[in-house]
Amino acid sequence: MNAFxxxxxxxxxxALRAPGDSATVVLFFVLTVILFPxxxxxxxxxxxxxxxxxxxxxxxxxxxxxxxxxxxLESEDGSLEQxxxxxxxxxxxxxxxxxxxxxxxxxxxxxxxxxxxxxxHLPAEGxxxxxxxxxxxxxxxxxxxxxxxxxxxxxxxxxxxLPLLVxxxxxxxxxxxxxxxxxxxxxxxxxxxxxxxxGLAALALPLAPWAIAAALRxxxx
Amino acid sequence: xxxxxxxxxxxxxxxxVLPWSAALTVGCLGAGLWFALFDSPADxxxxxxxxxxxxxxxxxxxxxxxxxxLAIASAVALVWKHxxxxxxxxxxxxxxxxxxxxxxITGSLWGQPMWGTWWVWDARLTSVLILFFLYLGHIAxxxxxxxxxxxxxxxxxxxxxxxxxxxIIKFSVDWWxxxxxxxxxxxxxxxxxDSSMLTPLLLMAFGFTFYFVSVLILRIRAEILARKLxxxxxxxxxxxx
Numbered sequence: 001m002n003a004f005x006x007x008x009x010x011x012x013x014x015a016l017r018a019p020g021d022s023a024t025v026v027l028f029f030v031l032t033v034i035l036f037p038x039x040x041x042x043x044x045x046x047x048x049x050x051x052x053x054x055x056x057x058x059x060x061x062x063x064x065x066x067x068x069x070x071x072x073l074e075s076e077d078g079s080l081e082q083x084x085x086x087x088x089x090x091x092x093x094x095x096x097x098x099x100x101x102x103x104x105x106x107x108x109x110x111x112x113x114x115x116x117x118x119x120x121h122l123p124a125e126g127x128x129x130x131x132x133x134x135x136x137x138x139x140x141x142x143x144x145x146x147x148x149x150x151x152x153x154x155x156x157x158x159x160x161x162l163p164l165l166v167x168x169x170x171x172x173x174x175x176x177x178x179x180x181x182x183x184x185x186x187x188x189x190x191x192x193x194x195x196x197x198x199g200l201a202a203l204a205l206p207l208a209p210w211a212i213a214a215a216l217r218x219x220x221x
Numbered sequence: 222x223x224x225x226x227x228x229x230x231x232x233x234x235x236x237x238v239l240p241w242s243a244a245l246t247v248g249c250l251g252a253g254l255w256f257a258l259f260d261s262p263a264d265x266x267x268x269x270x271x272x273x274x275x276x277x278x279x280x281x282x283x284x285x286x287x288x289x290x291l292a293i294a295s296a297v298a299l300v301w302k303h304x305x306x307x308x309x310x311x312x313x314x315x316x317x318x319x320x321x322x323x324x325x326i327t328g329s330l331w332g333q334p335m336w337g338t339w340w341v342w343d344a345r346l347t348s349v350l351i352l353f354f355l356y357l358g359h360i361a362x363x364x365x366x367x368x369x370x371x372x373x374x375x376x377x378x379x380x381x382x383x384x385x386x387x388x389i390i391k392f393s394v395d396w397w398x399x400x401x402x403x404x405x406x407x408x409x410x411x412x413x414x415d416s417s418m419l420t421p422l423l424l425m426a427f428g429f430t431f432y433f434v435s436v437l438i439l440r441i442r443a444e445i446l447a448r449k450l451x452x453x454x455x456x457x458x459x460x461x462x
Contacts, residue, residue, distance in 0.1 A: 147378075147379075164361055171351055218374040
């Protein structure tokens, strides 16, 4: 457990010393969303209709943007080998890396999402559902993304390959994340969709660290 | 299982199996196509377009069947470091991707006259499209490393992660009530399809399976030879250096 805390604390400390990295992700998120009113026109009805979808899709892309450096620096400077050599299970440490990734990208994205919703004229009743869906869904994105980042470690054109591997696996999260907001806007309950998101998270939480650890081990062989 | 790990023994067995599987492919596909195109009734609702089914349904079955095999081969490769399972997985992925593409294309051609649209975002169609991208990701990842062993290993892990999608595809028509029809062949209570249509369908399915076996053998053989060539080249390079 100490090793887990140490990995998370280390990544958080690194992120705090270079706060620009997290800020860039949020900036990308906001900037991409701002493109849509220019692209589809500024009519509030149209924007409100597609607001939840745009917010989720851009959140996925922003999350993707920060994934390739999840293990890259550690792999280059050799600290990944040190982490793998530690007596604590690599699965636990992989989970720590994902938690740190979520704290440095998922959480800022959630914090920025009300601003996005405002830009896109999302009706007020959609805000709690959007925040709740992002809060439950983004940890899954970090976990699945961790698998992709670990698999493409050391690959040629790894940065291009990563979205190809990860985006298909992100689709279920996207479907239920958007459905939660849409249900709330239609006057229905967002609860079943949020429960499905919770189910996806419950599936990814034990399985993803296992796959990440396997991928990291074979990259070190 | 390790009896089959010897490439030389595999090559001998493959040489024995290949003529049979190739002959069965030609036989089943020939007979299946004859029944499917000429000697089976047109559907009372769908008319002649129902004949697309004889390609579409077996192709879709194969898409799932090949992925399941890919996942099993990957698990075997990861757990037992079986040298041929790696090659088999690498050889299987493009065949599976081709079957998936075939089922998507024929489905689209069938959907246009029947549903009035080339594509709908139905649960079955979406999950099969994801399967197609999983195949492409697998192929891309397997070829993305300078060391082919590394690529095989990474692709194997990806194949196991993607295996989550297989039950979702199978049960998508039961879980979500959307446009694609539920299963009518492999279901509890027996098939709900007439034998005049079932015969060509099964013939086509067997034909596709034997085709898969034949092409797989050819591709694994090519992979083994390519590996041999690479080793020879390395040895030669070291001898001259």
